[in-house]
Amino acid sequence: AQSVTQLGSHVSVSEGALVLLRCNYSSSVPPYLFWYVQYPNQGLQLLLKYTSAATLVKGINGFEAEFKKSETSFHLTKPSAHMSDAAEYFCAVKDGDTGRRALTFGSGTRLQVQP
Amino acid sequence: DVKVTQSSRYLVKRTGEKVFLECVQDMDHENMFWYRQDPGLGLRLIYFSYDVKMKEKGDIPEGYSVSREKKERFSLILESASTNQTSMYLCASSSNSFRLGYEQYFGPGTRLTVT
Numbered sequence: 001a002q003s004v005t006q007l008g009s010h011v012s013v014s015e016g017a018l019v020l021l022r023c024n025y026s027s028s029v030p031p032y033l034f035w036y037v038q039y040p041n042q043g044l045q046l047l048l049k050y051t052s053a054a055t056l057v058k059g060i061n062g063f064e065a066e067f068k069k070s071e072t073s074f075h076l077t078k079p080s081a082h083m084s085d086a087a088e089y090f091c092a093v094k095d096g097d098t099g100r101r102a103l104t105f106g107s108g109t110r111l112q113v114q115p
Numbered sequence: 116d117v118k119v120t121q122s123s124r125y126l127v128k129r130t131g132e133k134v135f136l137e138c139v140q141d142m143d144h145e146n147m148f149w150y151r152q153d154p155g156l157g158l159r160l161i162y163f164s165y166d167v168k169m170k171e172k173g174d175i176p177e178g179y180s181v182s183r184e185k186k187e188r189f190s191l192i193l194e195s196a197s198t199n200q201t202s203m204y205l206c207a208s209s210s211n212s213f214r215l216g217y218e219q220y221f222g223p224g225t226r227l228t229v230t
Contacts, residue, residue: 009155032217043119043205043221044158051217090157094217101146101165101209102173103219107157 002027002093006106014114019063019078021109023091026072032094033074034103035065039087047089050074061085086113118142119222121206127228134193136225138206145211147189148219149173149181152203164189165211196229203227 007022025031032051036044048059055067061084065076074091088110092103122137140147146165150158150173160173164183178200182190189208193200203226207219 004157006157034218036221041124041224041226043223044207044219045221046218049218101211101217102148102160102163103217105150105158107155 002031002095002100002104004091004093004104004106006089006091006109008109009107010110010112012112012114013081015083016080019076019081019085019111021076021089021091021111023065023074023076023106024072025074025091025093027093027095029095033065033067034092034094035059035063035074035076036090036092037061037087038090038108044090047076081111081113083113083115086111119206119208119220121204121222121225123225124223125226125228127230128193128196129230130197132193132196132229134196134227134229136191136193136204136206136227138189138191138208138222139187140189140206140208140220141187142208142210142220143186144208144220145186146209147183148207148209149179149189149191150205150207151175152205152224158205161191196227198229201227201229 005024034049035047050067091106119140148163149161162181164170180192206222209219
């Protein structure tokens with residue numbers, strides 16, 4: 001069965017500092033991996049996705065994530081945090097092409113950006 | 116621009132009432148999903164549908180039912196609302212296309228309070 005672990009339910013960084021949000025997954029077949037962002041009182045918006053092409057994936061708003069098969073990780077990074085990055089971030093996994101159609105989500109990481 | 120809409124942003128219902136949450140997508144997607152979101156638990160799948168009149172139980176279907184009479188519309192029904200169903204409900208849709216990477220598109224959510 002798929003599972004997703006996000007280390008740290010809350011992360012706080014200073015404006016301009018590196019953002020690192022951690023995600024580890026388990027999947028029995030090569031996975032599809034996603035990062036979503038949720039701003040207050042809104043639905044989820046896709047930041048980026050890994051679909052077995054390049055292992056370093058670039059997304060919107062300056063975010064990127066690296067798929068590391070040996071570590072079963074898909075950590076999200078941004079070199080320089082901006083106040084507007086404050087939101088909740090969710091990592092999600094889908095088992096390959098033959099797995100269940102729904103995504104399995106982590107429990108989320110709330111990012112605070114201090115001025 | 117792709118769009119998933121939900122019938123209400125905020126809803127307050129009494130214990131025992133029958134509650135209908137409606138979701139409409141305009142992307143001609145085959146798959147539609149209902150999740151509930153609770154703090155610290157991430158998103159949990161209630162039900163999904165992969166075609167008109169077809170449905171499958173997700174991880175937490177108890178107390179819920181669904182209906183999909185048209186491809187673009189997916190309804191979540193709480194037969195007899197209870198206070199432990201107070202939550203944020205998110206609808207999503209996705210294509211079966213490998214080329215599109217199976218990403219899910221989300222509606223803005225319905226915050227349901229059962230008193």
